[in-house]
Amino acid sequence: xxxxxxEEHRAWIGKAEPTRTVEISRRDIVKYAVATEQCQKxxxxxxxxxxxxxxxxxxxxxxxxxxxxxxxxxxxxQGPRLPLRRVMxxxxxxxxxxxxxxxxxxxxxxxxxxxxxxxxxxxPLIFTVRTLAITNESGEPVLDEVQTAIAR
Amino acid sequence: MTELMGIxxxxxxxxREHTATNVSLFLYNAAVWNAHRIHYDESYxxxxxxxxxxxxxxxxxGDWMSQCALNWMEGRSELLSFNYSNRRAAxxxxxxxxxxxxxxxxxxxSVVGVELxxxxxxxxxxSPGGAKLKMLQP
Numbered sequence: 001x002x003x004x005x006x007e008e009h010r011a012w013i014g015k016a017e018p019t020r021t022v023e024i025s026r027r028d029i030v031k032y033a034v035a036t037e038q039c040q041k042x043x044x045x046x047x048x049x050x051x052x053x054x055x056x057x058x059x060x061x062x063x064x065x066x067x068x069x070x071x072x073x074x075x076x077x078q079g080p081r082l083p084l085r086r087v088m089x090x091x092x093x094x095x096x097x098x099x100x101x102x103x104x105x106x107x108x109x110x111x112x113x114x115x116x117x118x119x120x121x122x123x124p125l126i127f128t129v130r131t132l133a134i135t136n137e138s139g140e141p142v143l144d145e146v147q148t149a150i151a152r
Numbered sequence: 153m154t155e156l157m158g159i160x161x162x163x164x165x166x167x168r169e170h171t172a173t174n175v176s177l178f179l180y181n182a183a184v185w186n187a188h189r190i191h192y193d194e195s196y197x198x199x200x201x202x203x204x205x206x207x208x209x210x211x212x213x214g215d216w217m218s219q220c221a222l223n224w225m226e227g228r229s230e231l232l233s234f235n236y237s238n239r240r241a242a243x244x245x246x247x248x249x250x251x252x253x254x255x256x257x258x259x260x261x262s263v264v265g266v267e268l269x270x271x272x273x274x275x276x277x278x279s280p281g282g283a284k285l286k287m288l289q290p
Binding site: 036040086148 | 210222
């Protein structure tokens with residue numbers, strides 16, 4: 001199999017991005033709940049965030065000129081530049097320790113924990129595994145996420 | 153047979169159909185701040201990324217799957233963990249169904265394991281997943 005990942009790519013494994021803090025707003029929870037067709041009142045009224053609300057919550061909001069023609073962010077802060085450019089979400093595993101509520105100030109630290117290649121039915125694939133550890137202002141764990149992105 | 157709060161291994165969770173629209177995908181991608189054009193720009197999606205149509209976000213399907221577990225025992229359980237994988241893309245126009253089955257019950261900890269899925273109209277599981285729920289005894 002073609003070796004697409006270089007030492008430079010693999011050097012990203014284990015690197016943590018700077019911890020980011022976000023303030024959870026009721027309005028953002030309500031928007032997410034409506035867009036995902038939630039049924040439960042606590043989500044639709046924004047009293048609590050559905051667990052998958054954390055998807056992309058700690059990613060950097062980039063300026064429009066910092067986005068690639070495909071709409072995804074380019075450059076540093078998201079990981080190395082990969083030789084395969086079409087990226088799709090692969091899967092997620094989350095462990096929730098306490099609910100997320102409006103007014104929470106949450107800190108998230110993301111790091112790349114693995115990068116590997118596989119041969120898919122339509123060509124090579126690169127898997128990038130990122131972990132995200134979310135804590136509250138008291139430093140208590142709120143949620144851990146392991147997310148896999150697939151480039152093809 | 154092991155039974156916890158009336159739950160038995162093999163019990164099926166209520167299934168729910170989801171039909172994404174251009175509008176719902178726009179709202180979802182705005183909510184999660186995702187500008188990837190495969191979710192709203194049809195000519196780009198088909199001509200440049202060579203998909204047959206607008207792609208339904210994998211994490212949105214993941215959310216639908218998590219709702220299947222969350223809504224099943226609403227108010228009587230809390231979600232401990234959840235996972236899913238996107239195995240196959242789904243496209244705008246497809247009717248997807250989220251569902252699941254109870255796979256294990258730990259009586260000592262009151263934790264129930266469920267296997268979850270999102271299926272397409274052909275009945276193929278395009279996203280498998282699972283969850284652990286802590287049952288809250290009345």
